[in-house]
Amino acid sequence: MKIKKDDTVLIITGKDRGKKGKVLHVFPKDEKVSVEGVNLLKKHISPEKQRQQQKGKKVGQIVEFPAPISASNVKLICTKCNKSTRVSMEKRERTCKKCNQKI
Secondary structure (H helix, E strand, O other): OOOOOOOEEEEOOOOOOOOEEEEEEEEOOOOEEEEOOOOEEEEEEOOOOOOOEEOOEEOOEEEEEEOOEEHHHEEEEOOOOOOEEOEEEEOOEEEEOOOOOEO
């Protein structure tokens, strides 16, 4: 995979098209990435016995988290020219196709 953790990417398809974000997790086996602030899902968490008690009542939570999206739906943003670009691998180094600089 040509996308790594802490890269800045542009979403090119889906409901969040046009948004930019930082890669939080990479799942190379599934060819997926998790991007900050993109593809947010809500998960309901049930209350536990010891924690989250308010005035004697058990309280659950609703947690928002970024779900993984396919790596083919994101484009890497070059750190040198600040444009979304394709990436070529030359001698085990990532290179921007637009400005030919190492990323």
